[in-house]
Amino acid sequence: MTDELARRTARLSDHALENRMLSILARQLAEQPGEVLQTLTDLLVANGLAQSAGIGIVMMQQGDDLFRWDALSGGIARLKGVTTPVDKGPCGDVVRQNQLLLLRRADGSAQDGAKGEMMLVPLQIDGVPVGMLWMAHDRAFDQEDARLLTSLSVFASAALRWRHHARDNSVAVDALVARGLQERQRLLLAELQNRVRNILTVVRSVFSRTVEHGGTLEEVGSHFRGRLDALARTQLGMTHSLAGNIDLENLIRDELVSVGIGDGPLVGIEGPDVALDPNQAELLGLAFHELTINALKYGALRVPGASLKISWAVNMEQGGGRRLDLIWQEQGVPAVSVQPHHEGFGRELIEDALPYQLGATTRLDIGSGGIRCSISVPLRSGAAGDKE
Amino acid sequence: MAGALQGKRILVVEDEYFIAADLKRALCGTGAEVIGPAGNLAEAQHLAGTTRLDAAVLDVNLGGTPSFSLAEQLRSDAVPHLFLTGYDSWSIPAGHRTTPRLPKPFAMPVVMEAIAKLFGGDHEPPLPFSS
Numbered sequence: 001m002t003d004e005l006a007r008r009t010a011r012l013s014d015h016a017l018e019n020r021m022l023s024i025l026a027r028q029l030a031e032q033p034g035e036v037l038q039t040l041t042d043l044l045v046a047n048g049l050a051q052s053a054g055i056g057i058v059m060m061q062q063g064d065d066l067f068r069w070d071a072l073s074g075g076i077a078r079l080k081g082v083t084t085p086v087d088k089g090p091c092g093d094v095v096r097q098n099q100l101l102l103l104r105r106a107d108g109s110a111q112d113g114a115k116g117e118m119m120l121v122p123l124q125i126d127g128v129p130v131g132m133l134w135m136a137h138d139r140a141f142d143q144e145d146a147r148l149l150t151s152l153s154v155f156a157s158a159a160l161r162w163r164h165h166a167r168d169n170s171v172a173v174d175a176l177v178a179r180g181l182q183e184r185q186r187l188l189l190a191e192l193q194n195r196v197r198n199i200l201t202v203v204r205s206v207f208s209r210t211v212e213h214g215g216t217l218e219e220v221g222s223h224f225r226g227r228l229d230a231l232a233r234t235q236l237g238m239t240h241s242l243a244g245n246i247d248l249e250n251l252i253r254d255e256l257v258s259v260g261i262g263d264g265p266l267v268g269i270e271g272p273d274v275a276l277d278p279n280q281a282e283l284l285g286l287a288f289h290e291l292t293i294n295a296l297k298y299g300a301l302r303v304p305g306a307s308l309k310i311s312w313a314v315n316m317e318q319g320g321g322r323r324l325d326l327i328w329q330e331q332g333v334p335a336v337s338v339q340p341h342h343e344g345f346g347r348e349l350i351e352d353a354l355p356y357q358l359g360a361t362t363r364l365d366i367g368s369g370g371i372r373c374s375i376s377v378p379l380r381s382g383a384a385g386d387k388e
Numbered sequence: 389m390a391g392a393l394q395g396k397r398i399l400v401v402e403d404e405y406f407i408a409a410d411l412k413r414a415l416c417g418t419g420a421e422v423i424g425p426a427g428n429l430a431e432a433q434h435l436a437g438t439t440r441l442d443a444a445v446l447d448v449n450l451g452g453t454p455s456f457s458l459a460e461q462l463r464s465d466a467v468p469h470l471f472l473t474g475y476d477s478w479s480i481p482a483g484h485r486t487t488p489r490l491p492k493p494f495a496m497p498v499v500m501e502a503i504a505k506l507f508g509g510d511h512e513p514p515l516p517f518s519s
Contacts, residue, residue, distance in 0.1 A: 190475055190476065194448075198407075198492060201407050201494065202406050204493050205410050209406075348409075352409070356405040356425075
C-alpha cells in the first residue's frame with residue numbers, strides 16, 4: 001500500500017518540532033553516539049508521531065540473518081535486545097527492497113497489539129541496507145511522515161557508521177557492505193553470463209539453419225558472416241545507451257551502411273524516433289539484414305531504376321499500448337522471380353520468429369515491383385512474446 | 389535412448405524463437421509430441437494447467453521473468469522437468485538446485501538424452517551435469 005501515500009494529502013510540516021528533534025539528535029551524535037538510536041525512537045513516541053517505534057540492525061549468525069532490536073519505544077520496549085529472523089515479515093522486506101514501505105496492521109497481530117499503520121525505512125551505509133527504522137500508529141501516515149522518518153533515518157545511519165568506525169563488532173557493517181556490493185556484482189555477472197550464453201545458443205542455431213539452406217561453402221560462409229555481423233552490430237548499439245535501447249532508424253541505417261548503401265534518391269527512410277529494447281532490436285536487426293541482402297542480390301538495390309522505401313509510424317493500440325507499424329517496400333523490381341535459396345531463413349525469421357518472440361504481426365509478399373514486408377510490433381512490452 | 393521419447397508429451401518453454409524451434413524439431417524427430425513451445429510464463433502456465441504432460445523443458449529466464457513458479461507447479465503435478473539455462477548453479481534458488489540443468493549453449497543430442505533420462509526412474513541420483 002506504499003503507493004497510497006502519493007494519494008494522501010500531506011499535512012503541513014511542523015518545522016519547530018523537527019528542528020527540536022534534529023538538534024537533540026545532533027548533540028547526542030556528538031556527545032553520546034551510542035545512545036542516538038534509542039533517543040530517536042523515544043522522540044518519535046514522546047512527540048506523538050508514533051505510538052511505538054523501533055530500530056533493528058541486521059546481524060549475521062551462522063548463515064542466518066537476524067534483526068537485533070537495538071532501540072524500541074512504546075508498548076514494545078521490553079523486547080529491546082532480542083533478535084528475530086530477517087526472512088519473515090515486513091521488516092525483512094524493507095531491507096531487501098531497500099526503500100520506504102507503508103503497511104496496514106489491521107490484524108492486530110503485532111507483538112504490541114497495535115493496529116493502524118506501520119511505516120518503515122531502511123538504514124544504509126554506502127547505499128547498503130544494514131538495518132531498518134519503523135514507527136507505528138493507529139492514525140494514517142502521510143507524505144509528511146515519510147519525509148520526517150527519512151530525514152531522521154539519516155541520524156540513525158550516521159550512528160551506525162560511528163559504531164562501525166568505533167570497531168563495535170555488534171554491527172556487522174563491514175560484512176554487510178561487502179556482501180551488498182558482492183551481491184550486486186553477482187547479479188550483474190549472472191545477467192551478463194546468461195545473455196552471452198543465450199546469444200551463443202542463438203548463433204549456433206542460426207549457423208545450423210544457414211548450413212541447412214544449402215549453397216556452396218563460400219555462399220554459406222558469406223550468409224553466416226552477414227548474420228553474425230548483424231547480431232554484433234545490435235550488441236554494439238546496445239552498449240551505447242544506458243538502458244540498452246536502440247534507435248530504430250540507426251538500426252536500419254547501420255544495416256544499409258554495412259553493405260555500402262547510404263542516403264540517396266532511391267532509398268527513402270522515414271519515421272519518428274522509436275527506441276527498441278534489446279530483444280526487439282536483435283530480431284528486427286536480423287530481419288532488416290535479410291531484407292537488405294535480398295534487395296542487394298535480387299531486388300531494389302540491384303535493379304537499375306528500382307527504389308526502396310522504409311517507413312514507419314507509431315500508432316495507439318486498442319488496449320492503450322503503442323505499436324510500431326513498419327513497411328519495407330521495394331518498387332520497380334521486375335517480376336522475374338529468382339527464388340533466392342536463402343529465402344527460407346529470412347521468411348522464417350519474419351513470419352515465425354518475430355510473431356513468436358516479439359508478439360509481432362508480419363506479412364511478407366514478393367510481388368511485381370519487388371518485396372513488400374509489413375511488420376507491426378507492440379512497443380513498451382519489453383517481455384518476450386508478451387502478447388497481452 | 390532410442391524410442392524413449394516416442395509418443396511422450398513434452399512441454400517446451402523457451403522465449404528465444406530459434407532455440408524453441410530447434411527444440412521442437414529435435415523432439416518431433418524422436419517421435420515425441422511437443423506441447424507449445426510457449427515463449428512466456430502465462431502461456432506456459434496455461435498449457436501446463438490444461439494439458440496432460442509427460443515432461444517439460446524450461447528456460448529459466450523468460451523475457452526477464454523466472455520460470456521457477458512454473459517448475460513448482462510441475463513438481464506438484466509430478467511432471468519431470470529440466471532447466472535450460474545460461475545461469476550458474478548459484479543463481480538458481482536452493483529449492484530447484486537438484487532439478488536437472490543443461491547449460492547453454494548446448495548440443496541438441498545432449499538435450500534429447502537428458503529428457504529421455506527424465507523417464508529413467510526416480511531412483512537415479514541427480515544427473516552429472518546438475519551438480
